[in-house]
Amino acid sequence: MTIRTAAEETAEAFAGEASRQTYESAEEVLRLYHPVMRALATAAGPTTEVVLHNLDGADVDLGHTIMAIENGHVTGRSVGGPSTSLGLDVMKDRRADHDAFGYTGFTSDGRELRCSSVYFHNAVGDIIASLCINVDLSPLQQVRNMLTALLPASTTAADGPKEHFGTDLVAVMDSMISDAIHEIGRPVENMSRDDKISVLKRLDQRGATQMRKSVEAIAKRLGISRVTAYSYLDEARAGR
CATH class of the missing domain: 1.10.10 (Arc Repressor Mutant, subunit A)
Incomplete structure (x- = not known):
């Protein structure tokens, strides 16, 4: 059984809310959700990164999308940093439903993450921003490795896309x-x-x-x- 974090449950809870609303700009999304980002990161702890990407406009620079980030040490990124490989898929179809929960990501140094992403749309339906939650699983995996003699390893692979992170x-x-x-x-x-x-x-x-x-x-x-x-x-x- 997969253990869901409070941050993931919260992301899913307001994903539905986000999909029902539209926003004028990425800056409006930032203004509304920046306090939520800090609350999520503080509640979930230092192994959980919360990041808001600016995907607004016809010519998005995927090398510099990060508007706000909490616990950026998880992936080594900071404000002004890049999108991930999933940003490329979003740009192919900015009106599709790209929300995804509990999928696998990898940092540039090989650590496994459990990720969830929620996308925000403007009045015409284009994606203008995304809120992503990335949980570093390596501390839990280290504990699991110590307990493999007592607890069987899970064989269930998480469904969803695969995401790649880098600085x-x-x-x-x-x-x-x-x-x-x-x-x-x-x-x-x-x-x-x-x-x-x-x-x-x-x-x-x-x-x-x-x-x-x-x-x-x-x-x-x-x-x-x-x-x-x-x-x-x-x-x-x-x-x-």
């Missing part, structure tokens, strides 16, 4: 590339041509190829040229 978009992108490579199940040096095309396809579907200089970074990790990477990307898209 900048380069770190976010690198984490996404590592995850896609890991999913292939073999080292890069043993990958076939089709394996590498599959890596590019996964990253393209997750929005990573929208990032600046992403294809060059992917090519470097896969040990192929930039030209070859673009060729593989074209094949991946053609095979959809």
